[in-house]
Amino acid sequence: MDDEKTSYVTNPTRWTLFLRTFLPWQLWRFAAINLKMIGIIRRSHRSHTPD
């Protein structure tokens, strides 16, 4: 990759990288993301009646 391109990109911090492999945090995020997705899917499945 050319340097100019990568130099303007957001880079994860060591803390972010740590959290990606920290099991308790990952279990929490897994639950949170799934709950959020289920909510969106349920909302999208709500019955709509044409106006």
Add this chain to the structure above:
Amino acid sequence: MLGAGIAGHTAAAFARSWLGRDHSVTVVSPKPDYNWVPSNIWVGVGLMKPAQVTFPLAPVYERAGIEFVQAAAREIHPEGDRDDPTPYVTAASANGAAKNVPYDFLVNATGPALRFDKTEGLGPESGHSLSVCIPEHAAQAAAALAEEVERMRRGERRRFLVGVGHGTCTCEGAAFEYIVNLEFELRARGVRDRAEITWITNEYELGDFGMGGMHLKRGGYVTPSSIFNASLFAERGIDWITRAHVQKVEPDRVCYETLDGSEGEQQFDFAMLLPPFSGVGLKAFDRDGADITGRVFLPNDFMRVDADYTPKPYEEWKASDWPRTYQSPGYGNIFAAGIAFAPPHAISRPHAAPSGAPIAPAPPRTGMPSAMIGKAVARSIVDMIGGAEAPTHTASMAEMGAACVASAGANPFTGTAASMTVYPIVPDYERYPAYGRDQDRTFGEIDSPDTGSRSCFTTSSSTRRASAPAGA
């Protein structure tokens, strides 16, 4: 139901479940198998076999009480013919034999035609690039990848190019999933350091995905998805070319033009480039046999439904332009579901190169939206059979969300994933003036172990200080 993909199969299954046994449900599809298309990505990197992403339709439909006709729909006769006013579809089986299938209600869920022919040299059948659109293509890509890995194990450096093969392609999300999986597999097989990986896309910015991008609340800021996507690529050492229209694919390179009018070449040893889509080319005829295809379909062969197709500039696009019931305006007993319906316009802002070539993603309608549309259409048809005069259910893409998990590596501890949701898919700036979407329901997150390519990135960052322009 014409088609047994996500939309057609969902519509058929719900209709069968909701209708009494005195009604029949027939599926007309050219292929004997159902294909769970999202998993073709893993077939394309060798993590799954085609048999794991397909199953035979006939026994499933037999058990469910759905009639299955293995044939490709060619013509719709919505008024029947001079002898009989019963509407019917003409379908051709593999041996060329034509069969007329009568209907009271019709769902066109034929999906896309893969238009590799739109770009010279594109595609695995008569071109020089690979695809993961169907299981056979994906298996071919996996075999080619295995060959490249062997060459790298012998010490060779190889160049990989992934993305879209035309300026009007859609499904950038699928290509994105593939490049993330490809990079992961090369690392897992111990050859990542000998691979150069490049993303080529018609998106104006990374992370557009044909949805005009999205904005995510992170770290106290509302951040565009381009930042999220660029970070993910940089962390993995993936280079990118945006705003590109691939004009030609040669055995070892693609030739492309970009929005600023410049032309470029990108060499490759392995290229997975998705094709543009069109409708499958169904024809329609009135009772006298006159061709009415132009009334039922748009020039891109996708079916007209209850959308607002009035041409208008981007600034005047509205969420209400998008269809809600998917009913044909000309024939109340015909619906289109999934990719087969004609969108009123794109979602991403349109752009064209100085040559006139449009370079902007077409709107995605795959996966979750297809299933929801199929379900709503089935419900409306069942209600209309029960006496309702008009469709009773809607599934506007401006009123539904979508969720996507791009996962790489079939292991919860060593694999990686990027998850994202948007709500709604089509931005609604009247309801959500700031960004067109509900910011509490639009989010993205990367969850992955150390990619190991950070050291390269850190080096790049340190060189910036010397090369950054004044004021940067």
